[in-house]
Amino acid sequence: MKQPLALRVVLHALAILVAVIILAPILWLLLVSVSTTTHLTTLPFEWIPEKLNFDNYAKLTTLEPNSRGEMFLYAMRNTALVAFGATAIALCAAVPAAWSFSRSKGGQSNLLYVVVATYMLPPVALIVPLFAFLNGLGLLNTKTGLMLVDCSIVLPFTTWLLKSNFDNISHEIEEAAFVDGASMLTVLRSVTLPMAKPALATVVLFSILLVWDEFFYAFILTNDDRSQTLTVAIANLASGRVSDYGLLATAGILTALPPLIIGILLQRALVSGLAQGGVKG
């Protein structure tokens, strides 16, 4: 199907428009982060700043006591720890379960749907009991408490993703191992998981992304430097008490950087994963 030239030009123009729309908010954030307040408030607005001002980046990457940088870097550390912790806990529960869901044809599959359906529950419908629960355990305002709660977000996704991936791994080698009398755990550990390595990597990255993005639970369940995550730190900065918009934008850029990198790493897995889902429809 050869397209006429005019159509080709229009299509390319549209594609460029889409690209511009996608990039514009991110570029705006970058622009604000390297601008001074004076530059921002001078009208009419100059789109290219005369000189780049990286002060904000310096301010946020210092560990100087009691600085905004310290607060920010602590939040980043907390976010990373909670993301890795919740992912690790969730995988320990999800991997064996997903494999079991994938390999056995019994009544377990109903349970899978129940787990996936929990995704439908809004956090506001769970938060008060969770709050009381963590309070009772002394886990309020701790990274551990937040990790446990964040598992509720991660588990439906990881279980479902792992199950679909295990479905696509050939059963034949596993069967051979079973004939040799190996137990299920042995088969899972030494036969299936090595074959599922790429899928596992994808699931880990997905899970980190989910926790990095989480706001509501962290907002309610954490208080300060010890456990507050980046999303909460940014929401607090953005609440109108800070008029330093450059600093805010810088915090946004630095917070978005790890997820954006993960997103680019996930690109291929995501596209092929979606394609498989699409074929199954």
Place this chain on the structure above:
Amino acid sequence: MNILRLSAATALVASSLGLGMAGPASAETTINALYMSQASYNEADVRSMTEAFEKANPDVKVNLEFVPYEGLRDKTLLASSSSQGYDVVLFDVIWTAEYAKRGILADDTDNISAEVKDEIFPGAWTTVEYNGHYYGMPWTNSSKLFFYNKEMVEKAGFDHAPQTWSELVEQAQAMKEQGIVEYPIVWSWAQAEAVICDYTVLLDAFDGKFLDKDGAPVFQEDGGLEALKFMVSTLDDGITNPNSTEYLEEDVRRVFSSGQAAFALNWPYMYNLANDPKESDISGKVGVMAPLGVKDRTEASGVNGSMGLGVTANTDNADIAWKYVQHMSSPEMQNSHAERSLPIWKASFENSEVISGREDLMKAASNAFTAMIARPTLPNYQEASNILQVSIQEALLGASSPEDALGSAADQLKSLTDQ
């Protein structure tokens, strides 16, 4: 005998301070204090005052936490039922009744001597008082103040700043006509407590009342209604910055400091920042006075925006925490940080060191403190405030008339208190 009694007392004190049983590793006591990010005093002020306390008490460590105003009450109330609560909390004047009722704050009435009681403004004490008991120390002394750009007033051909709200309208209209500034007045009218504070100032100026003697709402008539009508009319006339409906105090400061407004209502903290060339384009041109009055009714107006510092009821370190509160509200600390928050101590206003360089501000503040009223003291203040915020915004945004908006707010408040 004496020695025995003394050592028993020491042991008692020590254990009450949490030093007794815990062994050598915890010779240090840690207390947690909750502040807000911008409470007239800024974070650096609080930290430097706290450092002074830690220096004087080397075995005490104070953990500071700062949250935005919107999160302060939530955090306090939630922490009160948690195992890892705070020992000292900052609270707004509007929460004192609720905190006292819920048993969140320790009653410090017996810890406050008659002399101390006498040396602090009576108005400041109302910040921490409920039913005749005192639940902490007043810490900031504050009302919204009226700021104006001297240069713009002069340019518009006036030889003095407005004294009444109608005079303000007159001057603003002149400025707009002469093209001196597009929107002469800027307010903090976002859906937040800020809009209630601005409304309270005007209600005070129009000599209105929130509640009658029996606690029933009366702001929907007389002065209260006139106040809202005034707010709406300035928007209709185009003399109020229309973005005000999404502004909080910091936005007001930014707009006023960049010379995009001639008049603004804000807390006293803006005075220094608007005069700081690093933060402002109009330093040296900033005038300040008590919020204006209404001819034949009031000379000036104001809203009590003070905050108190109290010890929580469930702290394990009540003595140290109280000592810390006293330190934070002491004349030494308050006078040495007076550039950001006005002292609670009467003597400070006669102390030339404190006054010097800010005579205007001190004069404006003392006038405002005399005129100021409190926001309504209702059992569920936060909920009442939410209702009022929405109603006021509906009128400001033209979604309903001031009469209907306030009438509906009054009805909702009535059913709230009936519950």
Place this chain on the structure above:
Amino acid sequence: MRSSLSYHSRQRLTAWLMIAPLAVGVLIIVGWPFLDTIWMSFTSAQLTQYTGDWVGLDNYIRAFRSPQVRGALATTIFFVALTVSLELVLGVLVALLLDQPLYGRRFFRALLILPWALPTVVNAMSWRLIYNPDFGGLNAVLTQIGLLDSYQSWLGSPATAIYAIAVADIWKTVPLVAMITLAALQGVPREQLEAAHIDGASPWSRFKTVTMPAIVGPLMVAAVLRTIEGVKVFDIVWVMTRGGPANSTKTMSIQVYQEAFSNFRAGSGASQGLLIVLVSLILINVYVALLRRQGAQ
């Protein structure tokens, strides 16, 4: 086989044991809190006083009578309808565009990942800066190209605030729908498209008869997922407007948060939180019914 259990029942037992950690975990962090919330919704529980008295349906009756709750429900449903429909339509259009033979097609497709990966709170904050009435990029663009005379207050006016938030949400989510559709487009039988083309079928009828059946399934999944997310939306609204101005952007999640965490009425908040679940269930059932009908055709 020394064990008294047969090999197969042993395997079956192991299969269940492997599910046990997940089942127990989900029961503790989701199942129990959910049941507790249901219980609480019939009590007068306070946030600071967790055990309340049984009040029957009072909380529900009060919720349905409350203008705040009704307003928040209406806002939520409007927001979901607006964002989900636009996201699906725009997502499919973008996917069809990027399915064409374009120079740099891989680059364009790679860009789609960025909005999806950007944290929601950062997205909300960045759009807040774009909408800023004094130096926002939107005002600058619109005035400089002459579409706007003076700077506007986008988030300060009830007429525009909800749409402004919807735009931010749509920007973040259209790329995901586009990626899903692009993947599904791989399953479109190209020969049939060619054949239809030769038969002289219009582009629209080609899309309807050949392309649509191949992508409708994945699109429905996307619609369900987006609806669930939309009904419980909190973070993007909280960061951008906190529900204002004049409650024009207050969604159910914000209403529940205020009722439970600002007014401290945990029981009443629980009943309103369950309304969100109810709305989700109704909408999902509608989708499933639609999908069934599609399948029957």
